[in-house]
Amino acid sequence: MRRGVQTGAVVVLGLVGLGIAGVSLGADHPAGGMLVVMAAVAVLVAVGGAWLHRKRQERLTAWAHAVGWTYSPRDPGRGLATLQTGRPFGQGHSRRVTEVLTGTYEGHPAVSFTYGWATGSGDEKRRYEAHVVGIALPAYLPTLELTPEGLGARLAKALGARDLQLESAAFNAAYRVDAPDARTAHAILHPRTLERLLRPDAVGMSWRIEGTWLLSWETGSTDTERIAPRLGVLAAVVRGVPRHVWQDHGYDPAADGAPGTWSL
Amino acid sequence: MTTGAVVTFVLVAIVLVVLLWAVAQYNGFVRLRNLVQESWRQIDVELHRRHDLIPNLVESVKGYAAHERGVFDEVTRARAAAAGPGAGPAEQAAQENALNAALGRLLAVAENYPVLRASENFQQLQAELANTEDRVAAGRRFYNANVRELNTKVETFPPNVIASMFGFTRAEYFEADDPQVRQAPTVGF
Numbered sequence: 001m002r003r004g005v006q007t008g009a010v011v012v013l014g015l016v017g018l019g020i021a022g023v024s025l026g027a028d029h030p031a032g033g034m035l036v037v038m039a040a041v042a043v044l045v046a047v048g049g050a051w052l053h054r055k056r057q058e059r060l061t062a063w064a065h066a067v068g069w070t071y072s073p074r075d076p077g078r079g080l081a082t083l084q085t086g087r088p089f090g091q092g093h094s095r096r097v098t099e100v101l102t103g104t105y106e107g108h109p110a111v112s113f114t115y116g117w118a119t120g121s122g123d124e125k126r127r128y129e130a131h132v133v134g135i136a137l138p139a140y141l142p143t144l145e146l147t148p149e150g151l152g153a154r155l156a157k158a159l160g161a162r163d164l165q166l167e168s169a170a171f172n173a174a175y176r177v178d179a180p181d182a183r184t185a186h187a188i189l190h191p192r193t194l195e196r197l198l199r200p201d202a203v204g205m206s207w208r209i210e211g212t213w214l215l216s217w218e219t220g221s222t223d224t225e226r227i228a229p230r231l232g233v234l235a236a237v238v239r240g241v242p243r244h245v246w247q248d249h250g251y252d253p254a255a256d257g258a259p260g261t262w263s264l
Numbered sequence: 265m266t267t268g269a270v271v272t273f274v275l276v277a278i279v280l281v282v283l284l285w286a287v288a289q290y291n292g293f294v295r296l297r298n299l300v301q302e303s304w305r306q307i308d309v310e311l312h313r314r315h316d317l318i319p320n321l322v323e324s325v326k327g328y329a330a331h332e333r334g335v336f337d338e339v340t341r342a343r344a345a346a347a348g349p350g351a352g353p354a355e356q357a358a359q360e361n362a363l364n365a366a367l368g369r370l371l372a373v374a375e376n377y378p379v380l381r382a383s384e385n386f387q388q389l390q391a392e393l394a395n396t397e398d399r400v401a402a403g404r405r406f407y408n409a410n411v412r413e414l415n416t417k418v419e420t421f422p423p424n425v426i427a428s429m430f431g432f433t434r435a436e437y438f439e440a441d442d443p444q445v446r447q448a449p450t451v452g453f
Contacts (some may be wrong), residue, residue: 167409182304190405242398244395
């Protein structure tokens with residue numbers, strides 16, 4: 001935050017300097033008037049941008065307070081950028097976690113944040129953002145990733161990528177399933193969970209179980225309207241994991257009691 | 265390069281491609297067959313886990329309803345048949361169906377004894393049985409998925425050419441005909 005304020009101050013000072021230069025040249029000078037106008041517009045844009053940014057921070061803070069969560073503009077030291085190794089993490093450089101919202105959802109520890117990264121450099125540099133929403137799992141589970149079936153998935157399969165086929169043709173048409181441990185994937189993706197994942201609020205979502213996190217990601221920055229619907233789907237997936245799958249990975253839900261007895 | 269040499273080269277290339285494809289198909293069939301066999305053995309492990317729970321369940325009910333000898337004998341016979349070695353998927357499914365039917369009658373007897381239903385030991389056995397049923401169901405789904413993949417490969421063209429040349433055949437599904445098997449046996453306490 002401090003570095004952003006410093007950068008902003010330098011930019012504004014530079015623009016003011018441009019404006020002064022323009023005024024010094026005089027309105028009659030062809031470049032003078034132009035410089036003044038450019039400086040004025042640039043200052044307005046900079047100030048406006050800073051105001052919009054502040055308003056967004058206030059909205060996110062208000063949203064967090066309204067639902068009993070906490071908000072932090074940056075990752076409060078939880079290593080959120082390295083929660084998982086799969087998409088969108090592990091790509092590009094200049095990775096950044098911002099707009100971090102933490103709390104619980106239906107008793108599960110949950111998190112939402114904007115994850116940004118860049119690819120290329122110089123003129124080729126491109127910046128990307130993803131809105132990541134996640135639920136912490138009570139125990140480690142083998143990696144299982146679901147992404148919507150589309151052209152990218154079909155191309156990947158043509159090049160040899162995995163796609164586990166389940167007993168629902170509608171599900172297979174809607175999703176590509178990648179799981180090194182096919183047995184556990186079959187156990188987690190049982191008919192009730194398949195049916196749940198075919199409901200409108202779930203279709204089109206990408207999510208992945210990796211380590212002790214179940215994360216979902218969407219292109220763009222944090223959208224608070226999308227947090228609860230996506231967490232609803234993720235929580236349903238967690239609720240649907242059979243007891244014997246947890247037991248096989250060192251955790252017994254029956255012995256542990258209600259969800260939420262573990263923490264981030 | 266003469267025309268003959270070009271034609272020879274092309275023919276050799278085609279033969280090589282076909283051979284490589286055939287080798288890949290053969291290895292794929294072997295992989296799938298081994299996967300089917302391994303997943304069947306996993307079901308066997310879960311079924312044995314279930315069979316091992318049943319004597320304790322019978323004893324706990326016997327303590328309250330010793331006169332229901334017919335039901336206990338039926339469960340014991342069905343369990344012995346299901347636990348016997350060497351049955352294929354279809355035969356095992358039939359034996360498990362029979363065992364489930366007998367277990368259903370045993371649990372129906374238990375419903376008439378509130379003290380039995382309330383006992384911690386009986387409830388724990390019920391929970392373990394339900395958990396084991398879930399394991400069997402998961403194992404069945406995984407096994408059937410592998411069988412589906414193998415059978416599709418055996419029947420579709422052109423892999424079926426390799427299948428018939430090397431004796432790869434369809435595998436049996438492990439199907440539960442009895443609707444009661446589709447859910448863990450529970451008692452409405």
